[in-house]
Amino acid sequence: MSPVIPIRAAADGGCGDTPVLRERGQREVFCGLTGIIWLHRKIQDAFFLVVGSRTCAHLIQSAAGVMIFAEPRFATAIIDERDLAGLADANTELDRVVTRLLERRPDIKMLFLVGSCPSEVIKLDLSRAAQRLSQRFNPGVRVLNYSGSGIETTFTQGEDACLAALVPELPMAAEPAAQELLVVGTLADVVEDQFARIFKQLGIPARFFPPRAARELPPVGPGTRLLLAQPFLGDTARALESRGAQRLDAPFPLGVEGTTAWLAAACEAFGVPLERLEAVTAGARERATAALARQRVALEGKRIFFFPDSQLELPLARFLSRELGMQLVEVGTPYLHRQHMARELAWLPAGTALSEGQDLERQLDRCREAKPDLVVCGLGLANPLEAEGLTTKWAIELVFTPIQGYEQAPDLAELFSRPLSRRLRLAA
Numbered sequence: 537m538s539p540v541i542p543i544r545a546a547a548d549g550g551c552g553d554t555p556v557l558r559e560r561g562q563r564e565v566f567c568g569l570t571g572i573i574w575l576h577r578k579i580q581d582a583f584f585l586v587v588g589s590r591t592c593a594h595l596i597q598s599a600a601g602v603m604i605f606a607e608p609r610f611a612t613a614i615i616d617e618r619d620l621a622g623l624a625d626a627n628t629e630l631d632r633v634v635t636r637l638l639e640r641r642p643d644i645k646m647l648f649l650v651g652s653c654p655s656e657v658i659k660l661d662l663s664r665a666a667q668r669l670s671q672r673f674n675p676g677v678r679v680l681n682y683s684g685s686g687i688e689t690t691f692t693q694g695e696d697a698c699l700a701a702l703v704p705e706l707p708m709a710a711e712p713a714a715q716e717l718l719v720v721g722t723l724a725d726v727v728e729d730q731f732a733r734i735f736k737q738l739g740i741p742a743r744f745f746p747p748r749a750a751r752e753l754p755p756v757g758p759g760t761r762l763l764l765a766q767p768f769l770g771d772t773a774r775a776l777e778s779r780g781a782q783r784l785d786a787p788f789p790l791g792v793e794g795t796t797a798w799l800a801a802a803c804e805a806f807g808v809p810l811e812r813l814e815a816v817t818a819g820a821r822e823r824a825t826a827a828l829a830r831q832r833v834a835l836e837g838k839r840i841f842f843f844p845d846s847q848l849e850l851p852l853a854r855f856l857s858r859e860l861g862m863q864l865v866e867v868g869t870p871y872l873h874r875q876h877m878a879r880e881l882a883w884l885p886a887g888t889a890l891s892e893g894q895d896l897e898r899q900l901d902r903c904r905e906a907k908p909d910l911v912v913c914g915l916g917l918a919n920p921l922e923a924e925g926l927t928t929k930w931a932i933e934l935v936f937t938p939i940q941g942y943e944q945a946p947d948l949a950e951l952f953s954r955p956l957s958r959r960l961r962l963a964a
């Protein structure tokens with residue numbers, strides 16, 4: 537790293553070689569359908585049709601909660617007993633539901649058929665259904681499919697499956713040699729706008745995937761340099777790489793350090809001197825660093841335990857330990873992608889207890905024994921753990937809240953300090 541923007545290397549060599557506890561037992565995580573909640577807000581002319589049960593409909597409706605507005609962009613085609621009895625029926629029924637939906641909603645330009653546990657159990661072939669329906673509604677509507685089923689996906693993997701399904705639809709870059717940056721992973725619009733401004737000031741041609749509209753799919757080709765904005769996009773990255781794109785090695789843009797190193801990776805690939813990055817980001821970095829110093833008072837020395845949930849755990853743990861002085865008791869992740877996480881692992885304190893997958897009861901035992909100051913976990917675990925006297929943070933909030941970039945770094949820290957101060961107030 538250039539001395540212009542010094543980023544501390546881990547003093548002790550990091551966690552690159554630290555053994556990881558692999559567990560394959562009972563899990564307590566949402567399924568991939570949850571991703572629909574943020575994806576439908578991002579790709580504004582897309583529609584997500586879950587092919588599932590009343591449970592699936594209930595899950596996305598309650599997860600979406602207040603976000604449902606007059607013309608929602610997701611729904612569930614319910615598989616009932618009649619469909620369960622015979623496959624032909626389910627296909628005919630699905631075609632009928634889709635036809636009615638598209639007649640009623642000419643604004644839909646892209647339709648995702650989203651598989652679920654029930655559609656998998658009856659082996660409903662949604663990729664064939666998508667092909668059939670694409671032909672029928674060609675050229676007005678593209679019909680794609682992916683699985684959000686709890687058998688196959690944890691909750692952020694739904695986005696990975698959705699974006700991977702979208703990659704074959706991306707146009708070929710017109711000038712394969714011309715380099716362009718592709719930022720991959722759903723970001724809140726406010727965050728995307730901030731990054732777009734920074735890339736513009738740096739003189740780096742950048743696009744974002746997923747786009748805000750299905751008609752604005754970014755081109756991809758050998759000139760594409762992809763920068764992952766989210767850590768759970770293994771399949772999407774692979775699909776883009778198979779189209780010629782090259783992934784830039786970077787940590788994730790959480791906290792001041794993560795954001796700076798993430799931007800620096802793009803600068804390096806596009807030959808932008810780091811002095812320019814320093815000049816462009818100086819104000820934002822200074823503001824964020826000052827605000828983080830205030831949050832550090834509440835968080836320094838506090839012990840935190842992560843249950844596996846979103847695959848954001850490692851970058852979050854790195855931010856909390858390096859920029860806020862928190863101590864990492866255990867960092868669980870549903871899946872550890874060593875290549876994509878290489879820079880994050882190198883930044884974690886050596887010997888951090890890392891676990892991948894889950895064996896719920898055993899992990900709960902470890903957590904209870906360690907008595908951490910703060911536990912990051914799913915909604916289902918939070919209430920029982922709070923009742924036992926532990927302080928919790930809902931992992932799902934970290935996915936729904938804009939947390940990337942400089943402006944958001946203090947808000948991200950506050951998401952962790954707030955439950956601690958609430959507990960202090962209750963104890964007073």
Ligand code: SF4
Nearest residue numbers: 567592652653685686
């Ligand atoms: Fe439940 Fe499976 Fe439907 Fe998800 S896809 S809500 S895990 S039945």
